[in-house]
Amino acid sequence: MTDDTGMKKAPYVVPIGPVHPALKEPVQFLFEMEGEVVKKADFAPGQTHRGIEWMGMRRNPVQIVHLTDRICGICGVTHSLSFARAVEQIVDIEVPARADYIRVIIAEFERIQSHLLWAGVAAHELGFDTLFYLAWRVREESLDVIEHITGNRINYGLVQIGGVRRDITPEQHPTIHACLDNYRGLLGKMLRLFLHDTTISIRCKETGILSFEEALHLCTVGPTARASGVVKDVRVDYPYSAYGDLEISPILPSAYGGEINGDVYDRIVVRLLEIEQSIGIIETCLKEMPAGEILWEKKLPKLLSACKKAHGEAVGRHEAPRGECLHYVAMDGHEAPAMWKIKASSYSNLHSWIPILEGEQLADIPVVVASIDPCLSCTDRVAVIRGDTRSLMTKEDLHRLSVEKTRRIQGC
């Protein structure tokens, strides 16, 4: 490689991770740099293995629901909701309408707190700590309300197969409304701070661009896809719980005026506007929530025996704050599921790192990496290590393993 002066420029490798101050969770990046510009980017997730799926395959579905709460520290309801919906489809459980509304309310609160958390992290990566403190202080309020409703701030333990475990009583309404009204006011401030600040604009506009074609090609989900103009939202495309009764449309950056660039700035716009949307959804749900039961079957032994009798497979989907989260469950008449497979939303988005990082400046790596809101604790559940050497699997290897496993399960 030579430049105009004929001098040789040797690319050098900057390793980032698995432990690095910009990364809140373990993932390893290898950047081939030329000066300050990233020429080639690669990443290796799978630095942690917690064996959650393995644990789940030895438990009954009611126990697994609480295990799913612990997959991620931020998506408290995402995984339990997806799993419960998968089991409900297999066992053929009709969830009471009131429980559906409560599920939606808590899922939307989760979206609010997750997006605020992300906003803080993004500000921190930009070196704007004041905004980081502000966003996280604002986030506390939604955590308080979640605690008010579910009794927990992080692992809510709210979802149960066939409904929810706690009702939202009329006495709780004023607290929730007070929080939402407060957020309405604060949101204007946040939008102004994030979107009208010159330093944020010059750092985020035209940075980390993911084109519409690439977003579609890489099957990105959630706000990452929507910021690139891909109209994709499980809540709208495949309505579940009470989402079918609500009028929601996926939010694109064009909602804030201007065109869709698919850059970091657009991802900020989409997430901030989604907070506003969620506030509206919660208010509608509180107003339209029907009275009635919140559980399909209160007695656990009855619920368990119904699960035990069930045969079949199903996929539970949920539009998590980061995008589509998918749980595949197969049951074959035993207490434990025959198969349980999780595809977290971040898994679909991680691959978009490579096109959006290449050609970027070193200084923008943290914010570009953070812009897809990666949640590696959702994604990293398995690492393959054989002997001393770590083997990286190719597509062929994975396909072979998949075929072998299917044969083993089917016993042929």
Add this chain to the structure above:
Amino acid sequence: MLTPENMVLTVGAAFVLSVIGILIGLLLLGIDRRISARMQARIGPPLLQPVIDLRKLLSKENIVPENAIPGIFNAAPIVALASSLVILLYLPIGSMVPILGGYGDLILVMYLLAVPALAMVAGGFASGSPYATVGAQREMVSMIAYELPLASAVIAIAWLLYSKGIANPFSLAVIAENPVWTLVGPLGMLGLLLLLLTLAWVTPAELSKIPFDSPEAETELAGGLLVEYSGKNLGLFTVAQGVKTLVMGGLAIAIFFPWNISPVLGLTSYAAFTADFIFFFLKVIVLMILSVTIIRTGIARFRINHVVTLFWVYLGLIGLAGLSLIILDSVFAGWF
């Protein structure tokens, strides 16, 4: 002129001032952190936290990375601290005459200002870490960037004094004795304001604070230049940073706000000396809060190319505009 008694006195005074400078520098860092925390609705660390940190760092061992060049790696913090302390000895503090005032002038101070940064660059390259290498590259780039506005400000002030027929215009003591604001008309006043603005933006860059902290950028380079430094070496860099904060504040005070409080209060002798000393540090604290703390709390970190554009294009032009206005002012002096 260097009699033995004189020499002993100079060395003694330099030593005392260095110790005081280090303590006040650390206190300045504490005040900066505390006020920034309050602006972010946090409580913040105790005012003496940098001193506590330093005590801890000095009690720890130095770790020299395997592929570092130990000589340069270990010398860098000492050079950085020493050069910052030497600048301190050139500053007129309160009504005190600069200890080394007779042996150099503003140009030397400008060169000395670059030395701590150069020491950090050398230490960064010598530490052999890719993060430190990138940090050192960025430090060099930003150093080149902010030298232009800084030089334009300094040259403008010296030219102003020279044009008014004041002897020895490059001496900081002389600049402090002749407050620049009294020497100019309305146009020059505007020019001086522009120069003050330039210096206010150069200060955080000189001190590697947000938005110009790209050489250290914690989230990108994990501390950049300082990533491999630990223990006593890191402690020395902390002290150097504190002294440099004091020096940058003191330089701006000496150029733009050299007034003392003792004539106002009617104090004489030692009382006047003490009052001026305290007043000087109060001025430094206020200036530092305005030009470092508020800016670093209020905006995001710039990319290195933004830093260069800002200093070379915008602040360079502002500095040159200030210089031109001051020249115009003296040309048109008789017209107003």
